[in-house]
Amino acid sequence: MRVVRAVSAALLTLGLAAAPAAADASPSPSQDGSSGPTRAGTSFRTATEIEPGQEATAGGSTGDYLYWSVPVDTGQRPTVRATVKLPDTHASQTWQVDVYDGLRRRQACRYGAQTRTAAADAASVELACALRTVRAWSEPWANDPLPGTYYIRLTATGVATSDLGLPVDTRVRVESVDVGGAAAVDGSLAEPLVPGIATRPEEDREDAAVLAGLEPEDGWTSGWWSDRWVWTALGGALAALAGIAGYALTRGAGRPARVPPGA
């Protein structure tokens, strides 16, 4: 009887353990689809700050280099999507979206059409770049994505002189998925990779110029929590239960029946 109870308890806890795993795939709660800024920066220094899930729009000219910056935290796997509405008449144009990290290092895209050539009569061009998972720590010699500010640069890399300066409408959105404990690595940065973080004024002033000021909705994670704690603790508890079950199996039920009481 005791064995049955132990096994059923184990099964119940197993079911509970599956819950965090299932929650991993859901998008982060900050994605509210709200509309964002209507202007883009023209350099790293002047990049317009957007939040993940926000849709930023900007009018620009063909040939402009448009910059946005977005804070991305540990365990996120961001995807950048950009749409460019081209003018009515234009020659064939090549558009490209590049993503840089807080150290202005170019980040590779796992997949997505980062560069696309629009035919002469195309009305719009859509670009995407799915980044690698952001880790809490990496060796200084690695180019791995770390938590901090990410820059998005959208531009026409191949354009005819006659098309330079023609008005275009651009739309940029960063969606990020929380990968959860599977990406929880050891070690952490003391400060996220936010440019100018060492020179930021102590008190937050609205009008003070900073290189990058936006933080994730709930602030940067401290990095010590991950669902690995749940898994490991659960494993320990299940091991203890399994131990009791094994013990009960070989020890038998209490004292042997043949032993007279008081022996």
Added chain:
Amino acid sequence: MITRTRLAAGACALLAALTAGIAVPAGAAAGEPTGRDAPKVDLVLDVSGSMRARDIDGQSRMAAAKQAFNEVLDATPEEVELGIRTLGANYPGDDRRTGCKDTAQLYPVGPLDRTEAKTAVATLTPTGWTPIGPALLKAADDLDGGAGSKRIVLISDGEDTCAPLDPCEVAREIAAKGIGLTIDTLGLVPTAKLSRQLSCIAEATGGTYTSVEHQDELTDRVNELVDRAADPVVTPVPAEGADRCAGAPALKSGLYTDRVGFGQQRWYRVDVPPGKELRASVSVAADRAVNPGYGVLLRAVTVKGREIVRGEAAGTGRTDVISTGLRHPKAGSDEEDAPAEAVCLAVAHSFSAASGVRTTPGLPLELTVDVVDGPGEAADVAAFGLGRGWWLLGVLILTGFLAGLVWGWLSRWRVAVWRTN
């Protein structure tokens, strides 16, 4: 009763303290000077003879520009100091030398008096030549002084008629002065040649070029550019890198700007105390026509010449900048006052100027340096060495079960031994 009064008084005092606590810093922040110089914008308008052409929404280019200026003057943010300069407004003659000096300040850069500025704009009539280069030089002088952002908005409908002074090179020279000035250009119903010239001017200073065919486009764009000037932006500090580590200037955390020539290396030095991390990123801007295929290399080197870490990037095709960065965490020290390590940063790029393009001055370089607390090192691949996943659970359950079995047998055996004795 006494207790209750005391409680109420205590609550009141607490509330008062809280409100005071909230109110004081807010008041202090509001009273403080912003510590920021006013952003300056100089609108440079082409008033050459060709502005008479009636091809913008049925009205003349001049009328469209005037209407746009009126709307822009109304919408200019309070803090922006706005000035207006004309080119080709006064000399109607045929003498090229005189015509090419024809640029005048219509409204000086300063606090804006909207009525006065509008009256000045209303007097303009299309007249003379198109001396873009000289006008840009003068406009740069207009904006001189102050540490706020500076912007020239050039509106023209024809290419420069004052060769051999190439306006593109003028723009590059202005940018090389290191006063942090951006030139944005707008072409009214532009030809391909004008597009090329105006986008060349814009790219030389990191500005934008827009071609305008309609009046509302002109108003919107100029408004946007003036608004953009009002945004607070971190202004980089000029630095002058050395050609060797030995004489390199010592930098602290901040944003710096410099020029790096073709085939040149620029060296800077940063002191990194033990337990701190150095973060550096560098952008080299292509401010002139360059060949496709380029790169940038940023190295952190010890004073003895050993390379610690490097950041590199390469690219092809049209670009504004190429950038890279590096991190160097300096290990902590047990000693009380261990000396800071001098780390030299070397920047080199592999841009090559297109044929017929001047190679001096060097390309603009932007360097960000941050010295922050060092990272917590990783002792394991996984966070705190914790496990995760079904395999982990399986192994733990199996181990626990086996341990239980053995324990059960042991205790059974012990009982048996005890009984025998």
